[in-house]
Amino acid sequence: MNALELNGISKQFADRPVLNGIDLAVPEGSVFGFLGANGAGKTTTMKLILGLIKADAGSISVFGETVGFGRTPSNRLIGFLPDVPAFYPYLRPKEYLRLCGEISGMPKSEVQARSDELLQLVGLAGENRRIGGFSRGMKQRLGIAQALLHSPRLLICDEPTSALDPIGRREILSILEKVRVKTTVLFSTHILSDVESICDRIAILHDGKILESGSLQDIKAAHPTNSFLLTFQTADDQARFLAAPFLSGSGFRIETPDAVSIILHTNSLEQAELNILSFLQQERLLPRKMELMEPTLERVFLEVVR
């Protein structure tokens, strides 16, 4: 079953189209990375899913329940973490979670138990300061706690790591990894390494359209790389290889990321392989490593949106 389905969703603000008939399916149990550059329409899509803004066309359903502007009973199934979670600065973490729990109609004892459990999960268990004194990372972690309070089946996170330092980012990703066991996660971002580290499925949004959608592995496989990585024993070996006559042809682009490595981008994978192997044999050069490079998500993304 799909946790979330968007069919033909369009939205424009004034005369500026933001989404142009997008279709999206997020299978239950997945960690779904929703990629797009800044201003691509990721936040707009999330607000549409939450019924906070009105779609011009199309339909949205969450676990089979239709979502409409202002009519959002489906939100009981969703936990939402905004990009910059805003809290009432004069409340303490537990008071804020109690407020959220009461609004969700949860019994008092359950709110208490879940608050303790979630504050423990996000590393704010002993924190009794007012939220106004929290760092950005702490607010983000509290945001996850509030989003998970009512045990939602779908967690929607809008760029949860974009404003955090590396430590804060790692903490948030590790929390999301923990919650994926019970909860489907839709996670928008433009930080591709975050997606590669926790997502199993992705969609790429560009110019108001979904250009790619599917499992991360399938999408990478559909965009094979034509690049070899060679790592030599010494810088001298690297220099000898760089002098190879076949490299002077127009079919190669060369990168030297460090003193002993070479990345060769080629138009013809098979011909390049033959040339490289015969040159290595001829020159009696033994590289420490030679591999066909895996396509990175960054490369796939750039190729797709180009």
Added chain:
Amino acid sequence: MSGFFAFFKKECVSQKRTYKWLVLGLVFLLFGILNPLAAKFLPDILGSILPGSLASAIPESVALDSWQQFFKNSTQMGLLLLAILFSGQMSREYTQGTLLPLLTRGLSRTSVVFAKFAAAAASWTVAYFLSFGVTYLYTLYFWPDTTFTWQLFLSVCGVWEFGLFILALALLGGIAFRNSYGALLLTGGIIIVLFLLAAIPAINEWNPVVLVSQNLGLIQNSVACGTFLAAGGITAALTLLALMGACILFKRQQL
């Protein structure tokens, strides 16, 4: 309803921790103390400053002077303070985005409007009647023959009702313009229009400003009780209308 009560409690905590209660309470307590004191001692102070012939022309103070001070302070400084304190309560929610996580978990927008109004109304009620209580006790102390009449009660309730009207307007303005300046502008603009309309005798007795301009007249029986009740009815209807307008507008807004 659980959403309304939860958000109402949050609003009360907000008013306490952002010192709105303290400011409102202290200012109105001060009014309560100063009203009878000013009425009692101002003639003596003026008498000691002015030359003898003028000083002897100053009349002896009476309990009505204390109520005059009470209505003057409450309807001028008091209502202005109320409008300023509560004009920003929606704009902060818009600019900081604090409502989003609550609305997405099922808090109805109607609950937000009514909870904010109810919490502000509760603060206004406590502060205003604290001021009234202190004024009444001191007036009774300085002028022991003071009696509590139903005209006085009606007059006091009129100002209170007008305060609720201002709170509803500030809420409507805050939602319509999404900032505190808009809230103040709408509130001030409507009050000015109402004062201008007071110049038209045919509709004067239906004008809400009767509630804050004819208070002493009602106590002295120079203004009919019916006039006050009619203005009170219109004010209640306008307050309700402003709140309903705020709800409708808020429901239509894309956040």
